[in-house]
Amino acid sequence: MAFPTHVRLFEMGARDGLQNESGPIIDTAVKVELINQLSDTGLTHIEAASFVSPKWVPQMGDASEVMSNITRKAGVTYSALTPNLKGLEGAIAAGVDEVAVFGAASEAFTRKNINCSIKESLERFAPVIEMAKEHNIRVRGYVSTVMGCPYDGDIDPAQVAAVSRDLMDMGCYEISLGDTIGVGTPLKAKRMLEAVAKQVPIELLAAHFHDTYGQALANLYAVVEEGVAVIDASVAGLGGCPYAKGASGNVATEDVLYMLNGLGIETGVDLQKLAQIGHWITAQLGRTSGSKVALALGCN
Amino acid sequence: MAFPTHVRLFEMGARDGLQNESGPIIDTAVKVELINQLSDTGLTHIEAASFVSPKWVPQMGDASEVMSNITRKAGVTYSALTPNLKGLEGAIAAGVDEVAVFGAASEAFTRKNINCSIKESLERFAPVIEMAKEHNIRVRGYVSTVMGCPYDGDIDPAQVAAVSRDLMDMGCYEISLGDTIGVGTPLKAKRMLEAVAKQVPIELLAAHFHDTYGQALANLYAVVEEGVAVIDASVAGLGGCPYAKGASGNVATEDVLYMLNGLGIETGVDLQKLAQIGHWITAQLGRTSGSKVALALGCN
Numbered sequence: 242m243a244f245p246t247h248v249r250l251f252e253m254g255a256r257d258g259l260q261n262e263s264g265p266i267i268d269t270a271v272k273v274e275l276i277n278q279l280s281d282t283g284l285t286h287i288e289a290a291s292f293v294s295p296k297w298v299p300q301m302g303d304a305s306e307v308m309s310n311i312t313r314k315a316g317v318t319y320s321a322l323t324p325n326l327k328g329l330e331g332a333i334a335a336g337v338d339e340v341a342v343f344g345a346a347s348e349a350f351t352r353k354n355i356n357c358s359i360k361e362s363l364e365r366f367a368p369v370i371e372m373a374k375e376h377n378i379r380v381r382g383y384v385s386t387v388m389g390c391p392y393d394g395d396i397d398p399a400q401v402a403a404v405s406r407d408l409m410d411m412g413c414y415e416i417s418l419g420d421t422i423g424v425g426t427p428l429k430a431k432r433m434l435e436a437v438a439k440q441v442p443i444e445l446l447a448a449h450f451h452d453t454y455g456q457a458l459a460n461l462y463a464v465v466e467e468g469v470a471v472i473d474a475s476v477a478g479l480g481g482c483p484y485a486k487g488a489s490g491n492v493a494t495e496d497v498l499y500m501l502n503g504l505g506i507e508t509g510v511d512l513q514k515l516a517q518i519g520h521w522i523t524a525q526l527g528r529t530s531g532s533k534v535a536l537a538l539g540c541n
Numbered sequence: 542m543a544f545p546t547h548v549r550l551f552e553m554g555a556r557d558g559l560q561n562e563s564g565p566i567i568d569t570a571v572k573v574e575l576i577n578q579l580s581d582t583g584l585t586h587i588e589a590a591s592f593v594s595p596k597w598v599p600q601m602g603d604a605s606e607v608m609s610n611i612t613r614k615a616g617v618t619y620s621a622l623t624p625n626l627k628g629l630e631g632a633i634a635a636g637v638d639e640v641a642v643f644g645a646a647s648e649a650f651t652r653k654n655i656n657c658s659i660k661e662s663l664e665r666f667a668p669v670i671e672m673a674k675e676h677n678i679r680v681r682g683y684v685s686t687v688m689g690c691p692y693d694g695d696i697d698p699a700q701v702a703a704v705s706r707d708l709m710d711m712g713c714y715e716i717s718l719g720d721t722i723g724v725g726t727p728l729k730a731k732r733m734l735e736a737v738a739k740q741v742p743i744e745l746l747a748a749h750f751h752d753t754y755g756q757a758l759a760n761l762y763a764v765v766e767e768g769v770a771v772i773d774a775s776v777a778g779l780g781g782c783p784y785a786k787g788a789s790g791n792v793a794t795e796d797v798l799y800m801l802n803g804l805g806i807e808t809g810v811d812l813q814k815l816a817q818i819g820h821w822i823t824a825q826l827g828r829t830s831g832s833k834v835a836l837a838l839g840c841n
Contacts, residue, residue: 423837426803427762455796455833456803459758462727487829488837496755503726503756529787533755537723537788 245470247507249286250498251417251447252279253491254522255307256288256322258479260300261490262526269303271525273310278518279476280314283510289337290321292328308335320381324355329369333376340373341381341417342366344408346401349392350385350421363407370412382408383449387418387433388425388460391484398436406440415445417473420460422484423453427463434464447471450492453482457492458500465504472497477519478531493532495519513538545770547807549586550798551717551747552579553791554822555607556588556622558779560600561790562826569603571825573610578818579776580614583810589637590621592628608635620681624655629669633676640673641681641717642666644708646701649692650685650721663707670712682708683749687718687733688725688760691784698736706740715745717773720760722784723753727763734764747771750792753782757792758800765804772797777819778831793832795819813838 255276259267276289289311295302304321313319320339323329332340344362345351351359366382373380386393387401405416418437425433430450437446448464448471450457461472475491482488495516501508516535523530530536555576559567576589589611595602604621611619620639623629632640644662645651651659666682673680686693687701705716718737725733730750737746748764748771750757761772775791782788795816801808816835823830830836 426800428804452833453837454799455758455793456800458755459762459800462759462762482837485837485839488839489833493755499754500726500756500759504728533752533789537753537782537785539785539788 243468244465244504245468245506247470248465248501249471250284250494250508250510251286251288251471251473252284252476252494253288253473254476254479254494255279256291256301258475258491260291260298261480261483262300263481264526266300266302267525269306269310271522272303272307275518275522276307276311276319278521280312280317282514282518283508285316285509286318286320288321288341289319290335292321292323292331292335305331305335308337323369325365326368326372329372333378337378339379339381340369341383342369342408342413343383343385344404345385346396346404347386347390347393350390353392359404363404363411366408367411374412379414380412381415381417382413383417383419384408385419385421388420388429389422391422398433401433402437402440405437405446409441409445415447415471416441417447417449417471419449420451420457422482423451423457423489425450425460426456427459430460430463431467434467434469438467443468444470447473449473451482452478452489452492453485458496461492461497462500465506476515476532477523477535479522489531493519493530493534495532495534499534543768544765544804545768545806547770548765548801549771550584550794550808550810551586551588551771551773552584552776552794553588553773554776554779554794555579556591556601558775558791560591560598561780561783562600563781564826566600566602567825569606569610571822572603572607575818575822576607576611576619578821580612580617582814582818583808585616585809586618586620588621588641589619590635592621592623592631592635605631605635608637623669625665626668626672629672633678637678639679639681640669641683642669642708642713643683643685644704645685646696646704647686647690647693650690653692659704663704663711666708667711674712679714680712681715681717682713683717683719684708685719685721688720688729689722691722698733701733702737702740705737705746709741709745715747715771716741717747717749717771719749720751722782723751723757723789725750725760726756727759730760730763731767734767734769738767743768744770747773749773751782752778752789752792753785755789758796761792761797762800765806776815776832777823777835779822789831793819793830793834795832795834799834
């Protein structure tokens with residue numbers, strides 16, 4: 242056991258969350274308000290936008306407007322997804338602090354999503370990472386489908402390790418390991434992590450586990466027990482699962498935080514504030530919070 | 542680490558679940574159908590009824606009718622809650638296989654619930670346990686509020702251990718440790734368990750963890766890691782939380798089973814069948830399944 246004393250929460254609600262909510266395009270003002278409120282909870286890392294073609298992701302079409310209208314808080318890193326050079330240029334122009342590229346450990350998933358092999362996807366990221374470096378912008382690498390793929394089924398932990406290693410070698414400062422369809426269970430999470438940690442120092446790894454099968458907290462506990470100290474989560478569990486209608490996607494930040502508080506792990510984040518933001522944003526979306534902690538605290 | 546190779550699931554949906562659902566009294570025929578369907582999933586232990594005054598728990602007023610109308614399946618133990626001698630007599634007349642008494646680790650909770658001290662509550666159970674023994678009926682002991690109390694707050698693990706030990710010494714064959722308000726987190730669960738296991742052999746302990754704060758699976762993983770091999774759960778997460786409106790109560794059996802399957806732990810229970818029953822019963826109640834696995838499997 243090597244519990245970290247501090248865990249950094251990486252808040253996904255405004256990007257990964259809202260992007261995967263069904264329903265109409267959300268007003269830019271609501272996104273800006275969400276990010277501003279999140280900035281006031283003690284969170285230090287907020288994924289704020291995705292600089293991707295609005296043809297593909299209409300919900301993120303106002304990335305530049307969002308970035309230019311938020312009130313930047315000192316000590317908070319506002320990041321954005323940048324799948325290509327055009328996206329990166331937009332992100333640089335908008336003044337994002339940090340960018341991210343989005344890979345996968347599954348060939349079939351990569352093929353379906355961006356119509357190329359994993360190797361080709363990494364080659365496409367290379368110039369993005371290079372240009373970001375030239376602008377002194379840190380790049381985060383996402384690896385999705387680390388515990389299972391909607392097309393390929395099981396994923397070999399060695400494959401997750403190889404892609405993670407490649408992204409690190411290319412210059413990513415942190416690798417976020419995504420259980421994109423939430424199929425993992427605790428021992429599977431541990432074994433996957435152990436395989437990756439042989440290639441990438443555990444200090445550079447983040448856990449991005451979805452709660453589609455209700456397993457996210459158990460899986461997070463299993464990897465935190467191994468020393469993982471960065472966790473991606475989404476306020477109110479924003480973001481559904483595109484692979485199963487009505488199912489959950491991102492794990493709720495409130496529920497992760499409640500667990501970390503109980504484990505005596507420091508985060509610097511205010512649970513009550515976060516739960517209130519979760520109630521507010523889900524009311525905007527016409528649904529109830531997906532955080533059990535928020536429902537139990539009853540602050541809606 | 543001492544993972545069990547087999548875990549026995551104790552199904553709570555028909556009693557603890559339905560009893561805590563809001564809404565009108567459920568038809569006896571629906572309860573009977575639920576229990577019959579559950580009997581056909583591989584579950585070996587089903588809590589089917591509560592022999593308690595219908596003045597206090599109207600939802601369980603048809604306990605005798607339920608027991609006399611179910612189709613008994615060989616190999617399945619049908620149990621009932623019997624808070625007093627009158628209840629036990631009813632349960633014996635109805636031919637239940639096993640009964641249970643319901644204690645707590647919190648003085649305030651005991652006082653609020655049954656208006657006596659913990660010591661007095663145990664004295665009241667003594668003749669119930671004695672008479673059950675005379676009829677060769679096994680008695681299970683529940684200890685509630687093992688990780689926190691809605692009135693007393695934190696609960697000393699030593700207090701949980703003492704009540705558990707008393708119930709065992711009085712003749713209970715198994716002690717089910719209930720996180721009644723779902724406030725526990727994994728290390729707290731481990732520490733509570735370790736304290737109890739010093740007084741009661743771990744083979745006699747069951748985990749009955751509620752999911753009010755979304756922590757149940759993580760907590761279950763933590764105690765299964767220590768060797769706990771009996772888990773109480775409720776199909777579709779039946780049963781809300783009387784202490785927080787709209788919040789969850791029992792952990793969903795489907796979600797527990799999915800985790801155990803992933804851990805390679807044998808249960809003998811069929812996940813697909815269970816998820817379908819969960820969809821059926823929650824449709825009867827006019828709501829969707831509270832199991833994330835059931836929603837992800839999409840079998841409604």
